[in-house]
Amino acid sequence: MMDEGIGRMHDAIPSLPAEQATLCRLMSMVGKRMDEGLEEKLKPHQLNHSEFLTLMILHSRPDGSSTPGELCEFTSQGSTNMTRIGNALVQRGLVSRGASAEDRRCVLIRITAAGRRFVQKMLPPMFPHTEAMFAGFSAAERKQFSRLLRKLAKNLDQLDAEQAS
Amino acid sequence: MMDEGIGRMHDAIPSLPAEQATLCRLMSMVGKRMDEGLEEKLKPHQLNHSEFLTLMILHSRPDGSSTPGELCEFTSQGSTNMTRIGNALVQRGLVSRGASAEDRRCVLIRITAAGRRFVQKMLPPMFPHTEAMFAGFSAAERKQFSRLLRKLAKNLDQLDAEQAS
DNA sequence: AGTTTATAATTCACTGGTGAAATAAATTGT
DNA sequence: ACAATTTATTTCACCAGTGAATTATAAACT
Numbered sequence: 001m002m003d004e005g006i007g008r009m010h011d012a013i014p015s016l017p018a019e020q021a022t023l024c025r026l027m028s029m030v031g032k033r034m035d036e037g038l039e040e041k042l043k044p045h046q047l048n049h050s051e052f053l054t055l056m057i058l059h060s061r062p063d064g065s066s067t068p069g070e071l072c073e074f075t076s077q078g079s080t081n082m083t084r085i086g087n088a089l090v091q092r093g094l095v096s097r098g099a100s101a102e103d104r105r106c107v108l109i110r111i112t113a114a115g116r117r118f119v120q121k122m123l124p125p126m127f128p129h130t131e132a133m134f135a136g137f138s139a140a141e142r143k144q145f146s147r148l149l150r151k152l153a154k155n156l157d158q159l160d161a162e163q164a165s
Numbered sequence: 166m167m168d169e170g171i172g173r174m175h176d177a178i179p180s181l182p183a184e185q186a187t188l189c190r191l192m193s194m195v196g197k198r199m200d201e202g203l204e205e206k207l208k209p210h211q212l213n214h215s216e217f218l219t220l221m222i223l224h225s226r227p228d229g230s231s232t233p234g235e236l237c238e239f240t241s242q243g244s245t246n247m248t249r250i251g252n253a254l255v256q257r258g259l260v261s262r263g264a265s266a267e268d269r270r271c272v273l274i275r276i277t278a279a280g281r282r283f284v285q286k287m288l289p290p291m292f293p294h295t296e297a298m299f300a301g302f303s304a305a306e307r308k309q310f311s312r313l314l315r316k317l318a319k320n321l322d323q324l325d326a327e328q329a330s
Numbered sequence: 331a332g333t334t335t336a337t338a339a340t341t342c343a344c345t346g347g348t349g350a351a352a353t354a355a356a357t358t359g360t
Numbered sequence: 361a362c363a364a365t366t367t368a369t370t371t372c373a374c375c376a377g378t379g380a381a382t383t384a385t386a387a388a389c390t
Contacts, residue, residue: 148313
C-alpha cells in the first residue's frame with residue numbers, strides 16, 4: 001500500500017529517493033505503533049508514556065533522584081512538560097519534590113519507596129508483551145537491528161549538529 | 166546512557182528483557198527524532214506532519230482524490246483530526262471538498278492543480294536531507310533494515326489482532 | 331561590592347490530536 | 361414500505377506537549 005503510493009510518487013517525481021522515503025515512513029509508522037502499544041499497557045496504571053519514562057529513569061538512578069533539567073534531557077521533553085509530569089507523579093506520591101541544597105535554583109525530584117514498589121509491581125506483567133514484539137527475531141537479527149538503529153541515530157545527531165551551526 | 170539505565174533496571178529486576186527493552190527505546194527515540202526532523206523541514210511551508218502526509222497520499226492517488234474515511238486509514242489518524250486537516254488544506258486551496266455522487270454520506274477530497282504544483286515545488290528540496298539520514302548505509306543494510314522493520318510491524322499487527330479478539 | 335549575564339523552574343496561551351456524542355445517509359430485516 | 365442497524369462525517373470537550381514570558385538564583389565582569 002505504502003510502497004505503491006511511494007512508487008507512484010516516484011513516477012511523478014523521478015528524483016525522489018524512494019528507498020529512503022520508504023524507510024522514513026516505516027520508522028515513523030512502526031515507532032508510533034510501538035508507542036501506542038506501550039501506552040495501552042500503561043493505561044490501566046494511569047500513566048502516560050513520558051510519566052512512565054520519567055519514573056523509570058528515576059528508578060534506575062543509583063540514588064533515585066534527579067532534577068527537572070536532567071530529566072528533560074534524558075526524556076527529550078521540554079521543561080514545561082516536565083513540570084506537569086512532576087506535578088502528576090508527586091500528586092500520586094510516587095516521587096517527592098524538594099529544594100536542592102547545592103544550587104537553590106534547582107529542584108530535586110526523588111522516587112519514593114511507594115514509587116519503587118509501584119514500579120516493581122507494574123513492570124513484570126509488561127515483559128511478555130515486550131518479548132512478543134520481537135518474536136521470531138534471532139539474536140543476530142536483534143543485534144543487527146540495534147546496530148542499524150544506532151547508526152541512523154548517529155546520522156540524525158550529525159544532521160542536527162550541522163543545522164545548529 | 167540509556168544502556169546503563171536499562172542495565173541498572175535489569176540488576177534491580179532480573180526478569181527484565183533488557184535487549185528487547187533497549188530496542189523499544191531505540192525505536193521510539195529514533196522514530197521521534199526522524200519525525201522532528203521532518204516537521205522542521207515542513208515548518209517553512211506551514212504544514213505539519215499529518216497535513217503533509219495527507220497531501221502526499223492524495224497526490225499519489227491515480228485520480229488525486231479520496232474520502233476522509235480512507236485518508237484516516239492511510240494516515241492512521243482519527244476522523245476528528247482528518248476533519249481539521251481537511252479544513253486546513255481546503256483553506257489554503259491545496260485540496261477541494263465536495264459531496265460524493267455514489268454515497269451521499271461521504272465527502273470527496275481532491276487535490277487541486279495548485280496543490281499539485283505546491284507538492285512539486287516543496288518536495289525536491291527535502292531529498293538531500295532524506296538521503297543524508299541514511300548516509301553510510303549500504304544497499305544491503307537498507308534492505309535489511311526494511312526487512313527488520315516490516316517484521317516488527319507484522320508482530321505488532323499480530324499482537325493487536327490478538328488483543329482485539 | 332554591584333551590575334550584567336546565564337541558568338532553572340514555572341506559568342500562560344496555544345497547537346495537535348483523541349474520545350464521546352450528534353447528525354445524516356445508506357443498508358438490512360420484516 | 362418502514363423501522364432498526366450500520367457507516368461516514370462533523371462538533372464539542374478534553375489531554376499532552378510546545379514556545380514565550382516570568383521569577384529566582386548563581387556565576388562572571390569591572
